[in-house]
Amino acid sequence: MKKQKADAEESGQPFAKIDAYRQIQTVWETAMKRFSDLAEDLVAGYRLIERCQQAATASQGDGTQLIAVGSMADVNIAIEEIESELLQITNVCQKCRNVS
Structure with missing residues (x-):
């Protein structure tokens, strides 16, 4: 279909199957x-499997290990977000105790 469209454009003729061509192009782009x-999911899964294998072979401490999904920057951001929420909850609880 792509070749037919190119041939029609090259010869200066209108391409009669433009609607079908656009539908095929949309299906192709979606696929x-x-x-x-x-x-991308496959690569992320493979990287996570590698991290798990490394953690299993490098036993440390009491045997409990955290395997992070993402980079260390992602882990730091997650910890900062949790810390912030916990601080907010702590402040609310302290204020509630002061009011009671």
Whole structure:
């Protein structure tokens, strides 16, 4: 279909199947987006498996280990967000005790 469209444009003729071409192009783009998403998920899963294997072979401490999904920056951000929420809850609880 792509070749037919190119041939029609080259000869200066209107391409009669433009609607079908656009539908096919939309389906193709959707399939490529889905493929890209699946490939990214596959790579992320593989990296997580590698981290788990490394943690299993490098036994440390009491045997409890945290395997982070994402980078250390992601872990630091998550900890900061949790810390902030906990501080807010603590402040609310302290204020409630002071009012009682």
